[in-house]
Amino acid sequence: MMLYKAPSVSTESDNKVLLAAHIAVDIVAGDAFGVLYNELVKNRSLATSVFGEYSELVGSDGVVSVELLPKLGVSPEDINREAKEVIADLMEQGVTEELVNSAKYRSMAHFTYGLDGVASMARFYADTLAAGAEPLAPEDVLGAIKSVTVEDVNSVLRRIFSEASVTAYLTGDEHDGDDEYDEEMLGSQDISQPEEGFDIATEFPREDEAMWSPDDESIVSVTEA
Incomplete structure (x- = not known):
């Protein structure tokens, strides 16, 4: 797992930046739609899954977490090194309009279905207020997502992933690293x-x-x- 410091409702007053951060994280590690999944799972066959999450509703700095499950025989150190190389290449080349539009569509769909019901809307407002932020109306959130540009995403992408990260490994008993456990x-x-x-x-x-x-x-x- 790799952890990165990110903007939060406590450190960033521009909601567009926070939404662009969500889109950037989705592009990088959005399950089967992310760049890391495409490279490490499909193309290089080094991992079995990739998961990314962005937590911005906090009273301090936000956090982006990227979880990678390497294939048997691939060390955690190797998979993290490969992931950082992929992210570095993405920052250098920049995200494309196609990637941004696809991630924006998923973000709008996720937000819309996530507020399907009074209880869901209550949790949305409660979580935002608890973090000390002023919640936007649902229609304003959708409008803000639509307004996010490629430049916005590239800017926050480099802001987050250019910083030093904290890396943690979940390991079990030691083994010889071969494909079969003894x-x-x-x-x-x-x-x-x-x-x-x-x-x-x-x-x-x-x-x-x-x-x-x-x-x-x-x-x-x-x-x-």
Whole structure:
């Protein structure tokens, strides 16, 4: 996981900058639509998933988090280095109008469906007010998203990702880095082999998470709670 300092409602008074930051993060790490997913998952086959999140409703600096799940055999250090190279190339070349328009459409759709109901709207206003900011009316938010330009996104993209980042790795028991975990590793995690007729069969002594690769029956990841 890589963490970057970003503008928030407490440090940035221009709502357009905050919305441009949302669009920039979506372009970089927006699940299957982001540049990192396209490069690291589809093109280079180094990762299995990419997730990005931007938290701006806080009383201090905002935070952008980028989570990467490397494929088995790819080290966290390698995947983070590759990700930073992709982001650096994007900052140098700049985002395209096509990427910005696509991200703006997703942002408007997400905002519209996210406020579908009185309870959702109440949470939206409550979260904004709790952070000490003045909430915009929903129609004003949509108008502000539409007004975001390519230049706005490139500016905030470089503002966020040019800064130093904090990197954290979630690791389990040590292993030799080969594609197959050794028997001692498997025994320590107490994970059973899938039986005939079942897609996944796992037994954990505690709240761990695991994911099987159905093709070769190897463990893709184990994350300790």
